[in-house]
Amino acid sequence: MYTEQIYKEMGIIEFHPFRIEDKKMIDGFFRIHHYEQIDCTFNTLFIWQKAHDTSWAVQDNILFIRAGHGKDLFFLPPFAKEEEEFKHGLDLIHEELDKLGMPFRLKSASRWVTEQIERLLPGKYDFIEDRDNEEYVYRTADMISLPGKKLRMKKNHLNAFLRQYGGDYTYESITKENMEDAKAGIHEWFERHGDIEEEEEAMKICFDNWDELGVKGAIIRIYGKVEAFTNGDLVNERMAHIIFEKANPNIRGLYQAINRDFLIHEFADTEFVNREEDLGIEGLREAKMGYNPDHLTEKFDVVLKKSSD
The missing domain is CATH 3.40.630.30 (Gcn5-related N-acetyltransferase (GNAT))
Incomplete structure (x- = not known):
């Protein structure tokens, strides 16, 4: 070598x-x-x-x-x-x-x-x-509103979340005031889901250089506890990019909620959002295709x- x-x-x-x-x-x-x-x-x-x-x-x-x-x-x-x-x-x-x-x-x-x-x-x-x-590219407006039959199941998950937690969850953009809470929440996610060392190290680098990289991020709290985290940046002026997105998988619709709210608050003026590749992982490919991509980056x-x- x-x-x-x-x-x-x-x-x-x-x-x-x-x-x-x-x-x-x-x-x-x-x-x-x-x-x-x-x-x-x-x-x-x-x-x-x-x-x-x-x-x-x-x-x-x-x-x-x-x-x-x-x-x-x-x-x-x-x-x-x-x-x-x-x-x-x-x-x-x-x-x-x-x-x-x-x-x-x-x-x-x-x-x-x-x-x-x-x-x-x-x-x-x-x-x-x-x-x-190849990376999955979606229309930002579709990821926010989840329209049509192809996205009905995703919309159902989101609606179920809003019915159960609509008055009990808060969306927060990541700032210096809540960044430590965000770090703790994401560390707990990694502890629950096993040691994904390379990903956790990349996320640490992202946190350590947050302002210089110009990334934006958000958390969702339910009953005050951090249950979801996301962050992203711009590929170009027309396209947002989701870098990391983690949520408690036992809470139905939480992934749909953090995805929707983050795009509404931070990237609503973009036309597209890039949600990265599936690495050939069957379950991940099925999940990404389930959001009805506009196209893939060949x-x-x-x-x-x-x-x-």
């Missing part, structure tokens, strides 16, 4: 860990295009960098994102402003991986990216759909055709 030191010695591009002071610069690369994927947001890359061995570099005015290690090392597509810079970015990734003795692989390439690659370098690459990592792995040199 390659270590970071070996990468540094053998590679041609100098990579760095994500630091909060890098946010403005890195966001500047993502802002060029209206990306839908959360992979193309500083906040996601920053809070999950330990879990996914993610690092960044800028060379020749191109942003490179590298993740994984050993035989699982891969790059995101290069983030470049001009067409020729994009082609140059692909060349640099080839050189980097060749020097490390690893095959060329990009992940999280959107349909737009694959079309550009095929147009610029026809016949050189294969594009393999990565369904398990994602592809990009590899060299076997016949290519």
Whole structure:
């Protein structure tokens, strides 16, 4: 297994860990295009960098994102402003991986990216759909009102919650005054549901850098006890992103309530909301499909055709 030191010695591009002071610069690369994927947001890359061995570099005015290690090392597509810079970015990734003795692989390439690659370098690459990592995008208004037959069951759950707890629950935006209560509530959730170390660590990083990341959050209390937590940010001006959402599963309709109330209070002016991928987990896929997504963010792995040199 390659270590970071070996990468540094053998590679041609100098990579760095994500630091909060890098946010403005890195966001500047993502802002060029209206990306839908959360992979193309500083906040996601920053809070999950330990879990996914993610690092960044800028060379020749191109942003490179590298993740994984050993035989699982891969790059995101290069983030470049001009067409020729994009082609140059692909060349640099080839050189980097060749020097490390690893095959060329990009992940999280959107349909737009694959079309550009095929147009610029026809016949050189294969594009393999990565369904398990495609993100679910919903219309914000639908997630608030839960209209129609397809969302009737979700609406029934919400109505059941409101009938039982309508006068006994409170919604609170997260502030400095209630953040410790939010942390305690989410810690209790993790204790009840087992040790999900990587997720809990990512959430801690999010709390520790709350203001700098510009995230928003909320809790729901029932009889004064924190029973649900959520937070999110913006992928772009049209799309909200739910980062974490946790609720007591024994309280019917609580998930629907925290989702609805959070969008109403914080992101009602967005058109879409990204609720991330299902990772190929059958129950999670069923739950996400049950909310009738508007579309999925298509994602592809990009590899060299076997016949290519």
